[in-house]
Amino acid sequence: MKHNTKNYDYLIVGAGPYGSIFAHEAAKRGKRSLIIEKRPHVGGNMYTHKENGINVHDFGAHIFHTDNKMVWDYVNQFTEFNGYINQVVANYNGELYNLPFNMNTFYQMWGVKTPDEAAAKIAEQKEAAGISGAPQNLEEQAISLIGTDIYTKLIKGYTEKQWGRKATELPAFIIRRLPVRYIFDNNYFNHRYQGVPVDGYTAIFDKMLDSELIDVQTNVDFMADKDTYLEEFPKVVYTGMIDAFFDYKFGELEYRSVRFKSETFDSDNKQGNAVINYTDAETPFTRVMEWRHFDQKADEGKTILTKEYPQDWDRTKEAYYPVNDEKNSTLFKQYKEEAGKQDKIIFGGRLGNYQYYDMDQVFGAALKAVEKEFKDN
Ligand code: UDP
Numbered sequence: 001m002k003h004n005t006k007n008y009d010y011l012i013v014g015a016g017p018y019g020s021i022f023a024h025e026a027a028k029r030g031k032r033s034l035i036i037e038k039r040p041h042v043g044g045n046m047y048t049h050k051e052n053g054i055n056v057h058d059f060g061a062h063i064f065h066t067d068n069k070m071v072w073d074y075v076n077q078f079t080e081f082n083g084y085i086n087q088v089v090a091n092y093n094g095e096l097y098n099l100p101f102n103m104n105t106f107y108q109m110w111g112v113k114t115p116d117e118a119a120a121k122i123a124e125q126k127e128a129a130g131i132s133g134a135p136q137n138l139e140e141q142a143i144s145l146i147g148t149d150i151y152t153k154l155i156k157g158y159t160e161k162q163w164g165r166k167a168t169e170l171p172a173f174i175i176r177r178l179p180v181r182y183i184f185d186n187n188y189f190n191h192r193y194q195g196v197p198v199d200g201y202t203a204i205f206d207k208m209l210d211s212e213l214i215d216v217q218t219n220v221d222f223m224a225d226k227d228t229y230l231e232e233f234p235k236v237v238y239t240g241m242i243d244a245f246f247d248y249k250f251g252e253l254e255y256r257s258v259r260f261k262s263e264t265f266d267s268d269n270k271q272g273n274a275v276i277n278y279t280d281a282e283t284p285f286t287r288v289m290e291w292r293h294f295d296q297k298a299d300e301g302k303t304i305l306t307k308e309y310p311q312d313w314d315r316t317k318e319a320y321y322p323v324n325d326e327k328n329s330t331l332f333k334q335y336k337e338e339a340g341k342q343d344k345i346i347f348g349g350r351l352g353n354y355q356y357y358d359m360d361q362v363f364g365a366a367l368k369a370v371e372k373e374f375k376d377n
Pocket of ligand 1: 090099154155156158159162174175177178277279
């Protein structure tokens with residue numbers, strides 16, 4: 001045995017939330033897991049590190065938000081949350097607007113002061129744009145929800161640089177992630193439970209994986225020795241890219257990537273908000289995070305800001321966002337069918353399922369897989 005040296009019950013590929021929850025739950029049931037992780041750290045894109053007393057989210061802002069009480073209770077056993085509520089500001093060529101789209105935004109855009117006035121303005125713009133019937137793409141969906149002015153200033157530029165394609169070529173569901181509200185409420189999410197862990201996200205994983213029945217190996221590439229791994233382990237949980245698993249045999253699924261550039265300043269407060277989105281087409285980054293504003297208890301005198309730049313994805317870059325358009329969805333179906341035939345392998349997570357999951361959805365999916373796997377004990 002080259003890899004399964006301890007009679008492991010599971011090989012788990014990827015130490016992100018899906019794989020880590022699975023290993024934790026398996027250990028609770030007396031099952032032994034080996035987790036192999038390509039990167040040098042656990043936690044996947046939820047990974048955070050502490051610098052100048054500030055928790056920096058290395059792979060972009062992660063705010064846990066959910067309506068699922070079971071998931072919320074589950075994650076709270078590993079950490080305390082700080083009650084942070086995300087309130088994003090948009091900067092469009094120097095004009096500032098509140099997000100998500102709500103009465104504050106409508107007032108700032110048009111000077112309207114009541115929900116009726118805002119609704120009339122949106123209806124007028126939707127009609128002028130000739131939109132009726134079910135929206136066929138992100139542009140039509142956006143205009144039909146909040147009108148042309150907001151679409152032009154707060155959505156089009158941001159969306160097209162974020163996704164590297166025209167808003168008319170993107171699925172409508174992406175913009176429905178953002179709430180539209182006819183009340184003065186800047187909460188970016190509609191969910192009942194929300195926050196950021198007081199000790200950062202990495203501490204959650206350290207706790208989750210702290211078991212004699214779990215071994216973690218970082219900097220290990222499953223694909224480099226896939227056949228041996230599959231031969232040696234009775235069961236595998238795979239959270240990497242589903243097309244990579246099958247050696248891209250039906251073709252390559254597309255992803256969007258991002259890169260981050262951080263800077264530290266001698267200040268307690270540089271930009272005045274945790275997240276500012278730059279919604280024009282020309283600014284090369286989409287948003288700037290000031291991490292101390294997520295934490296509410298950082299040391300004084302230093303602040304760290306990170307700019308997020310969207311970029312094309314290729315196999316040398318991290319795959320952040322699946323591109324769930326028609327072409328890729330059709331291709332994914334082929335892989336999914338193939339995955340269904342592998343009875344000793346469970347495919348999970350954002351990359352294994354090629355879904356634009358939020359953290360709570362990954363938690364929910366992992367707990368479901370656990371329930372199915374251990375239904376008898
Ligand atoms: N979006 C936008 N303007 C913004 C923020 C978001 O047009 O200022 C659109 C954009 O298409 C983005 C989508 O809304 O991809 C979803 O935004 P969200 O903040 O949920 O994206 P994530 O945080 O997952 O990157």
